[in-house]
Amino acid sequence: MVEIRGLHFARGEHVVLDGIDLHVPRGAVIAVMGASGGGKTTLLNLVAGSLQGQRGQVLVAGKDTTSLSRAELYRLRQQMGMLFQHSALFTDLSAFENVAFPLRRHFRLPESLLQKLVLMKLEAVGLRGAAQLMPAELSGGMARRVALARAVIMDPLLILYDEPFTGLDPISVGIIASLIRRLNDALGASSIVVSHDVKETFAIADYGYILGGGKVIAEGSPDALRSSESPLAQQFLRGSPEGPVPFHYPAATTFAQDLGLQVNK
Amino acid sequence: MSQRAIDWWVGIFVLLGIAALAVLALRVGNLSGFAYGNGYVLHADFNNVGSLKDRSPVKLGGVTIGEVTHIGMNPQTFRAEVTMRIEPSIKLPIDTGASIYTQGLLGEQYVAIQPGGMPQNLKPGATITLTQGAVNIDQLIGQMVFDKASGSSSGTSTH
Amino acid sequence: MNEFFIPRLGHTVWESVPRLGAATRLLLGGLGAVGNRHFSFRQWLREVYGLGVLSLALMIVAAFFTGMVLGFQGYYALVRFGATSALGTLIALSLLRELGPVLTALLFAGRAGSALTAEIGSMKATEQLAAMEMMAVNPLAWVVAPRLWGGIFAVPILCVIFDLVGIFGGYLVSVPVLGVDGGTFWGQMQSNVTLSGDILNGLLKALCFGLIVTWIAVWQGFSAKPTAEGVGAATTRSVVMASLAVLGLDFILTALLF
CATH class of the missing domain: 1.20.5 (Single alpha-helices involved in coiled-coils or other helix-helix interfaces)
Incomplete structure (x- = not known):
């Protein structure tokens, strides 16, 4: 479904992704993990075509997103859904209208059919009863579920999740995690889950990639990753403060120098 | 909402x-010129219209009774031809006069109508012949200064 | 002033050229997006409501006071020349040619422009714009175009209402309070104000101001840093830039149309 080959992306001098290879087979849930600021969200934007890499290829459903025109890209995106970190619900529309938004914009459906389609998706995330609530009246977890319903309203072939678990209580995290898996299987879609929540992500993923320093430092099934040899992967999975990723941000001077403790000779 | x-x-x-x-x-x-749209037309010839312009008011005793609709030049007499529309209820005698006055020192100019006493009235399209054109302020001041100068030179020639 | 002032100034100017380019692209893209299939007439109506109707009360109050002050100040100046008969003309021309369009635009920038920037800025900060892009809906058509056209449409209407209410305010001070003759007030005004030269001239200004204020507001929203402080700073910048742009453009337009 998605094929990334030798992808290189830099912001000015700062290299974010340095030669990434990634493969998403049809029907799979792929986890992409790594420390904050490690280029995970950038990777999603590259897959969605909002950003273009300097080198390498991003093939989505056989099409290279870097070479598509805006119209072609928009056509491709009708087959994609994305769940944003902050849910990104339209604040001036009710939950129902938020979910209905892509349908209303792309098709002219009879109101009764539209109603059925939207309520089906809302029922799937368990929020049919909250259809008429405004985003401000929804809890964080509910908003995330409405956004999920909106992401899948067009029955996409590929669903992208940007940090779907951040800022949610444990119950909501569990609900979202199981929804990601269930929706993926029900729609026969493929999913890319970008997250740093190791436990939840591994519970639903078929295959995982760990990014570090702009490269893929480890990949494999969740079990294989847990027993990975890579010290960086081990540090990340265990959450230990010291390891290949240093606790201290590099400084030009020593701590002693900064405190004026230099010994006079 | x-x-x-x-x-x-x-x-x-x-x-x-x-x-x-x-x-x-x-x-x-x-654009409210339609106020006198049903009025009748009168002409008046002046030797000088000053800064009178289209839509300048036509007044009788200080009350506006019409407006200037056109200012032209008669190529034979070299006099300015002013065309006015007058409110239909105002019937003016044929010995009516027209003058061009200024409102205040700096105000705009208007046509002042002085009604005559003859029993016959001006017919629509008729021309007012008793006219007095605009006073040219430059000329007036020039004349005043000249008078003053000639007066003082004759009276104070003692030094 | 330090020695780096000139190079830094040069850098700032240099940096602002591509920004102007991007802003122009936004303007043209937004104006042109009326033909896009995601442009919605209903959204446009919503914006005319939000930008125009909701600014109406503010405009009416401001215009009323402006007109009354013009009445007093104009009388103060004219009474020295015995030319109070020109008060109506003075009030009408000041409002129609200058104060109406400029004050409408400045108030619009403060009330509607700032709200526009804050709204679009927070849509950006909460990823609503990115989400729209992901749903294959062009924000230029759905967000920018209705707002730009809404502003361009609403400001001239607000300006006409401002002019009228202002003249009425001036009348209330001039005639009943200061004792200027009512017939002279209106008569002088009528014979010195022209439709094409003064009224439409002012409306043309209002149209240009509506465009530039809305443009700046939308652009500032779009280029805001996607954080709470970023949106706040963009809102302030939007009002300041729009106000300066209105005054600068007013000078150019006045010189052109004089």
Whole structure:
């Protein structure tokens, strides 16, 4: 479904992704993990075509997103859904209208059919009863579920999740995690889950990639990753403060120098 | 806010705008010339119209009874021809006079009508012959200065 | 002033050229997006409501006071020349040619422009714009175009209403309070104000101001840093830039149309 080959992306001098290879087979849930600021969200934007890499290829459903025109890209995106970190619900529309938004914009459906389609998706995330609530009246977890319903309203072939678990209580995290898996299987879609929540992500993923320093430092099934040899992967999975990723941000001077403790000779 | 309420409000807003523009055009601007549209036409010849212009008022005893609709030049007499529209209820005798005056020192110029006493009235399209053109202020001042200068030179020639 | 002032100034100017380019692209893209299939007439109506109808009360109050002050100040100046008969003309011309369009635009920038920037800025900060892009809906058509056209449409209407209410305010001070003759007030005004020269001239200004204020507001929203402080700073910048742009453009337009 998605094929990334030798992808290189830099912001000015700062290299974010340095030669990434990634493969998403049809029907799979792929986890992409790594420390904050490690280029995970950038990777999603590259897959969605909002950003273009300097080198390498991003093939989505056989099409290279870097070479598509805006119209072609928009056509491709009708087959994609994305769940944003902050849910990104339209604040001036009710939950129902938020979910209905892509349908209303792309098709002219009879109101009764539209109603059925939207309520089906809302029922799937368990929020049919909250259809008429405004985003401000929804809890964080509910908003995330409405956004999920909106992401899948067009029955996409590929669903992208940007940090779907951040800022949610444990119950909501569990609900979202199981929804990601269930929706993926029900729609026969493929999913890319970008997250740093190791436990939840591994519970639903078929295959995982760990990014570090702009490269893929480890990949494999969740079990294989847990027993990975890579010290960086081990540090990340265990959450230990010291390891290949240093606790201290590099400084030009020593701590002693900064405190004026230099010994006079 | 329902869509229907918004439709209503925007409709009212647009109507308000159009109404305001209409009032501005008619009441404030001078598109309101139709006030004397049913008036009758009179002409008057002047040797000098000063800064009289189209739409300048025509007054009788200080009351506006019409307006200037056209100012032209008669190529035979070299006199300015002023065409006016006068309110139909005002019938003017044939020995009526017309002068061009200024409102205040800096005000605009207007045509002042001095009604005569003859029993016959001016017919629509007739010409007023008893006219006095605009006073040229430059000339007036020049004359005043000249008078003063000649007066003082004769009176104070003692040194 | 330090020695780096000039190079830094040069850098700032240099940096602002591509920004102007991007802003122009936004303007043209937004104006042109009326033909896009995601442009919605209903959204446009919503914006005319939000930008125009909701600014109406503010405009009416401001215009009323402006007109009354013009009445007093104009009388003060004219009475020295015995030319109070020209008060109506003075009030009408000041409002129609200058104060109406400029004050409408400045108030619009403060009330509607700032709200526009804050709204679009927070849509950006909460990823609503990115989400729209992901749903294959062009924000230029759905967000920018209705707002730009809404502003361009609403400001001239607000300006006409401002002019009229202002003149009425001036009348209330001049005639009943200061004792200027009512017939002279309106008569002088009528014979010195022209539809094409003064009224439409002012409306043309209002149209240009509506465009530039809305443009700046939308652009500032779009280029805001996607954080709470970023949106706040963009809102302030939007009002300051729009106000300066209105005054600068007013000078150019006045010189052109004089």
